[in-house]
Every structure is written in C-alpha cells, then in structure tokens.
Amino acid sequence: MESRYGVSRLATLVKRENGVQVNRFGGVIFTRSDRQDIQRLDDLRHKRIAAVDRTSFAAFLLQYDLLKDRGIDLDTDAQVQFLGFPQDGCVLAVLDGRADVGFARSGVLEAMSQEGRIQLARLRIIEPVQRGDFPFLVSTPLFPEWPLAAAPHVPIDVANRVAATLLMMPPDTPAARAARYYRWSTPLEYQHVQTLMRRHHIYPYDKPEPISLGAVIQQYLLPAFIALAVVLLGLTILYLRTRQLNVALHASRQKLSEMAHQDPLTGLPNRNLLEDRLTLALAHARRTGFKVAVCLADLDGFKAINDHLGHKAGDEVLQDVAAGIQSTLRASDTASRWGGDEFVLLINDFIEASQVEETMKRVLAAIAHSDAHSGGYPVSASIGVSIFPTDALDPHTLFKQADEAMYDAKKRGGNCFAIHGAIHDPGRQTVAFPAQRTRTAS
Structure with a gap:
C-alpha cells in the first residue's frame, strides 16, 4: 500500500499478551x-x-525466509502442505502425525494451551530464540504489529x-475493548518488512522492469535528454517541497509525542509514560536487586x-506543586500527574526504606512551600507508599x-x-513524617 498508493503510517498497534x-x-x-x-x-529437509497459506506473512513467509538463509528451499527441499486458516489446523496436524513440522504465528501455541486444546509439553520449538521481554515462543526475527495508515x-x-486520539486512548475504552487491543504507539519502522518482500519478489515487487533506463536513453537520446532536464527540474521542486x-x-510529530506522553497543565509525564517507566523500572529492579517505590500523593x-x-488559581497551585516535587527528585526518578490533584512518584534504585522516607520528607516540604498562588490557604499532601518487592511484586x-x-x-x-x-507491620519503623505546615488562610 505504501509503495503502490503512497499511504503513510500514523500509529502501530500495541497488544497486551501474557501480561506484557x-x-x-x-x-x-x-x-x-x-x-x-x-x-x-537442517533436519527439515x-x-x-x-x-496455512503461501501468502501468510507470520505463518509461512518468515519461516520461508529463515530457512532460505540456512540453505533450505521449501519449494524443492520439503513437502509443504497448505491447510488454510485458522492456524490451529497446522498445530493439530503435527500432533496427529499428519505433518512432521508446523509453522504458526507467535502466540498461537500459547493461546491454544490456555484454551486447554493442547499441551505445550507435547511440542518442541526448533532452534528457539530469545527476544528480550517478548512473551511468546519464537523462531524468527520480530516484525512490527499492524499499522494504521492514512491515504495520501x-x-x-x-x-x-x-493519531493524537489513538496515542492518548486508554486501554479500557469501548473502542479498545471492542477491537481487543491494549493501545497504540508511535509508528515503528516497517522497512525490513519491505526488504523481505523485495528479497522474495512478493507483490508489488514480483515483476521486473520491462526495459532499463540505459536502453531507453540509448534508443531515444534526445527525448531522454529533454525528459532528464524536466525530471531534474521536477526533482528540485519536489526536494524543496519535501524539505x-x-x-x-x-514539528507535528514532536507535538504529538508531547501530547501522548505529557500532562498538558503541568508538563509532567502522564499515565501512559508513567506505566512504561514503571514496567522498565521493575524489570531493572528484578535484575539488579534494587527496590522501587510507588508513591501516590493527594493534595489536602x-x-x-x-x-x-x-480554577485558574487552582491550576497555578498544581503547576507550583509539580515544579516543587520535580525539584526534589533525582533525574532517574519520575514525577507524574495522575489526574485532578493526584500525583504519582516513582523512586528507583534504592536499598533501604529510609532513603524513601528522606525523599518523602523533602517532597512534603516542597509541597508546603508551593503556596505562591494559594491565596493564603495552606498547601499540603497525604502520600501513600508501596515498595517493590517488599510490599508487592506487580504494578x-x-x-x-x-x-x-x-x-x-x-x-x-x-x-x-x-x-x-x-x-x-507494627514492628517496622515510623510510618508517617509530618511536614511543617505553611501559614493558614485569613
């Protein structure tokens, strides 16, 4: 579609599978x-x-490309049976002995196992590969999920x-639930999909050029020279326009990125960005043994x-509170506006709870001094803290x-x-540390 009709990618689909x-x-x-x-x-010869089908990207072409790179041509070195969709039929054919080997998209085996239709122990992945935090069994390189594209x-x-609406769409909206996806992200790069299609002459790259440019110029030198001059002029105009x-x-993408990841009032990370950073922080903590604290602050x-x-004064107070909280945290920590007058703080890479306690004291003090626009009303917050892995293990x-x-x-x-x-746990240390109150309203 991109090559033939000039569509442009707006966003890439994000799914939530196996909690990831x-x-x-x-x-x-x-x-x-x-x-x-x-x-x-090599044993597949x-x-x-x-x-399922010769045109299936994830259930045939990826495997075909991988084996071709290993010197195995499925068209001549094996007996391929195309059983049609759904892909479950390929899995059952292997288990029943009607086929020696099966191809499927990542996630199909796990889904059939969760439905109780197969036992994964009865299958073995041939030369599986590890792809970071990818949650499924996989044998091939990974490719981007479905894109949403716009016509020219x-x-x-x-x-x-x-694009902005999709990027900001929460996963619990009716549209997301109806389509069974988690959310959308900024578009990934699909060039290696195109490269694979070119390598195996898949439509629209399945037809050679009928005549070369050199032959055209040799046969029609004068018209070609004129055409070349016109083309150069057109390319110059096109280059300037494209630039x-x-x-x-x-500038538009930069604005979209800010809209998708920042709270418009305070400039702090929003929920989407906070969830991404929490996922990364927990993964890092599991590897290193450090602790992570999730702190929920609600203004009093x-x-x-x-x-x-x-509300104008209220917004100014929220901006002052956000700036005060941000000034007390390290660069590796995150302060996010959760909604209304609630903020979430993500404290990373610490060992003792006392380190969090000291940070919370500074945060309370900074909030207490965020009263420049409060009209004499005191500004303070109540903060709740939960620590990974001491208190809980999941977000x-x-x-x-x-x-x-x-x-x-x-x-x-x-x-x-x-x-x-x-x-x-009454045996643990002090659980609350009040900050110094600011002046009261007259």
Whole structure:
C-alpha cells in the first residue's frame, strides 16, 4: 500500500499478551517433542511441513525466509502442505502425525494451551530464540504489529488528530475493548518488512522492469535528454517541497509525542509514560536487586482553593506543586500527574526504606512551600507508599497498596506520608513524617 498508493503510517498497534505489552510479532517452527530425528532447522529437509497459506506473512513467509538463509528451499527441499486458516489446523496436524513440522504465528501455541486444546509439553520449538521481554515462543526475527495508515489525500491536520486520539486512548475504552487491543504507539519502522518482500519478489515487487533506463536513453537520446532536464527540474521542486513538508511533519510529530506522553497543565509525564517507566523500572529492579517505590500523593483541602479562588488559581497551585516535587527528585526518578490533584512518584534504585522516607520528607516540604498562588490557604499532601518487592511484586498491587497507605495518611490528618508495609507491620519503623505546615488562610 505504501509503495503502490503512497499511504503513510500514523500509529502501530500495541497488544497486551501474557501480561506484557507487545507491538511486534514473529513466526514459530515446531514439531512433536517425541520426534528425536528433528532437532535443528537442517533436519527439515524432505519433511512434511504444515502451513496455512503461501501468502501468510507470520505463518509461512518468515519461516520461508529463515530457512532460505540456512540453505533450505521449501519449494524443492520439503513437502509443504497448505491447510488454510485458522492456524490451529497446522498445530493439530503435527500432533496427529499428519505433518512432521508446523509453522504458526507467535502466540498461537500459547493461546491454544490456555484454551486447554493442547499441551505445550507435547511440542518442541526448533532452534528457539530469545527476544528480550517478548512473551511468546519464537523462531524468527520480530516484525512490527499492524499499522494504521492514512491515504495520501487525507489532510495532515485530520491525520494528526486521528493519531493524537489513538496515542492518548486508554486501554479500557469501548473502542479498545471492542477491537481487543491494549493501545497504540508511535509508528515503528516497517522497512525490513519491505526488504523481505523485495528479497522474495512478493507483490508489488514480483515483476521486473520491462526495459532499463540505459536502453531507453540509448534508443531515444534526445527525448531522454529533454525528459532528464524536466525530471531534474521536477526533482528540485519536489526536494524543496519535501524539505518544507518534513520540517512541518517533524514539528507535528514532536507535538504529538508531547501530547501522548505529557500532562498538558503541568508538563509532567502522564499515565501512559508513567506505566512504561514503571514496567522498565521493575524489570531493572528484578535484575539488579534494587527496590522501587510507588508513591501516590493527594493534595489536602485542594477543593477549598478551587471553590474560593477559582480554577485558574487552582491550576497555578498544581503547576507550583509539580515544579516543587520535580525539584526534589533525582533525574532517574519520575514525577507524574495522575489526574485532578493526584500525583504519582516513582523512586528507583534504592536499598533501604529510609532513603524513601528522606525523599518523602523533602517532597512534603516542597509541597508546603508551593503556596505562591494559594491565596493564603495552606498547601499540603497525604502520600501513600508501596515498595517493590517488599510490599508487592506487580504494578496493579503496588498502586492499590499505595492508595490504601495514602488514605491512612489522610486519616492521620494529612501533611504526612505512610508506607504500606509499616501500616500492617507494627514492628517496622515510623510510618508517617509530618511536614511543617505553611501559614493558614485569613
């Protein structure tokens, strides 16, 4: 579509599989676990192979390309049976002994296992590869998930609004639930998909040029010279126009990226970016043994500021609080606006809980001094803290426990913080540290 019709990519689909967000997929090559004669890709010669269709990208072309690179031509060196969709038929054909080897898209085997239709132990992946945090068994390189694209006649402002809407769409919206996806990301690079299609002469790269440029020039020298001059002039105009459009597109993409990852009022990371950073932080903590703290801060009595001074003053107070919190954290930590007057702090790479306690004291003090636009009303917050891996091991539980601890801090009168584990374990150290109150409203 891009090569033939000039469509442009706006966003790439992100799925949530096995608890992990994925925007890539690959192919898998498998056999029965009791087939001792099939251990390597080289053993696929002269074997019966089950695939869905010759045009299937993830369930045939990826495997075809991988084996071609290993010197195995499926058209001549094996017996390929195309069974049609769904891909489940290829899996069952291998298990039933009707085929020696099967091809499928990554995730199909795990899905059939979760449905209770197969036992993964009865299958063996041939030369599996590890692809970072990719959650599925895979044998091939990974390729980007489905893109959403715009036709060339679509105005750029319409395309930008569509892309912005998708990038900011939460995973629990009716549209996301109906389409069974998690969310959308900025578009990935699809060049290696195009390279694979060119390598195997897949449409629209399946037809050679009918005549070379050299032959045309030799046969029609004068017309070719005139045409070349016209082309050069056209290319010059096109280059200047393209450069102008690229500058506008770069600025547009930069704005889209900011809209997708930043809170428009405070400039802090929004929920999407916070969730991504928390996922990375937990993965890093599991490797290094460091701890991660999720801290939920809710301003005390903020409604009074909005009610008496107006929402403009309330927004200015939120901006001051955001700047104050940001100034107390390290570059490796994250402060995010969660919504309304709630903020989430992500504290990384520490060992002792006392380090978090000291940080919370500084945060409370910074919030207490964020009263330049509060009209004399005191500004303070109640903060709940949950620590990985001491209190919880997954993001959902960490947020839930931080919320419980925040309400405990509220019950203590606010302007303090509470650590979830200390609330439920009296033997641990102090759970709340009040900050110095600012002046009260007259």
